[in-house]
Amino acid sequence: MAFARLNGVVIHHEVRGDPSKPAVVFSNSLGCDFRIWNKVAAELADDYRLVLYDKRGHGLSEAPPQPYSMDDHIDDLVALLDHVGVDRAAVIGLSVGGMIAQGLAIRYPERVTALVLCDTAHKIGDDALWNMRIETVNTKGISALTDSIMQRWFMPEYRTPDNPDFVGYTAMLTRTTTDGYAGTSAALRDTDYTELTRKLKVPTLCLGGDHDGSTPPSLMRELASLIEGSEYTVIENAGHLPCIDQPARTASVISDFLGRTL
Numbered sequence: 001m002a003f004a005r006l007n008g009v010v011i012h013h014e015v016r017g018d019p020s021k022p023a024v025v026f027s028n029s030l031g032c033d034f035r036i037w038n039k040v041a042a043e044l045a046d047d048y049r050l051v052l053y054d055k056r057g058h059g060l061s062e063a064p065p066q067p068y069s070m071d072d073h074i075d076d077l078v079a080l081l082d083h084v085g086v087d088r089a090a091v092i093g094l095s096v097g098g099m100i101a102q103g104l105a106i107r108y109p110e111r112v113t114a115l116v117l118c119d120t121a122h123k124i125g126d127d128a129l130w131n132m133r134i135e136t137v138n139t140k141g142i143s144a145l146t147d148s149i150m151q152r153w154f155m156p157e158y159r160t161p162d163n164p165d166f167v168g169y170t171a172m173l174t175r176t177t178t179d180g181y182a183g184t185s186a187a188l189r190d191t192d193y194t195e196l197t198r199k200l201k202v203p204t205l206c207l208g209g210d211h212d213g214s215t216p217p218s219l220m221r222e223l224a225s226l227i228e229g230s231e232y233t234v235i236e237n238a239g240h241l242p243c244i245d246q247p248a249r250t251a252s253v254i255s256d257f258l259g260r261t262l
Ligand SMILES: O=C(O)CC1=CCC(=O)O1
Pocket: 028, 029, 030, 031, 094, 095, 096, 097, 124, 149, 152, 188, 214, 240
């Protein structure tokens, strides 16, 4: 656990594993912090140097006033890689984290060895969707959105109060700052990587849950079709966060790809 002020914002991060091994950095989804990766990271820790972090407004990182841009999130990640002394890394990004990963590879191709794009897209949602979320979280709080978000994140059998994990991950979402949630929603609203992602020339694995209610398989397939030579794997019995509901399978698919690629 470490903190650094980067671009004027204190960013919570952690570096694990052997510094001589290839670097892998994880970027998280909206309303989540880096603990979503803990089970997957444990499976990769022997083979890679792992960098995990909470993006601005999330987890233990500071929350500057909204709105944020996707470039703000990318600049934070570049500053973090500089801070921990990583020149080049494979980037594993989930949802908005997958857009941060695409943006990093677009702006700094020399710093990205591979992409793992999980439950994400080149464009997620539209202005109306994100403006509704920004307005709701600013006027009523994140709790007004929680049920609908959970329906997109998790399958029905997972979403029961008897499931301690479900209760815990709900708390992760509801404890996200208003500025972090609304600020990052503005970044999502304002980003469309369709044309820029087409130009990527980096080994890429796309993966996503078969029951993902936010970035469904049809959208993931569209993303994969934009990136020349990319692979696409569907994680069965998983929602929007396969690193949580199918961690072993997710880690195995990622480990196989990184082992062949790095
Ligand atoms: O909240 C959702 O619908 C899921 C999501 C979209 C972008 C992101 O990072 O998470």
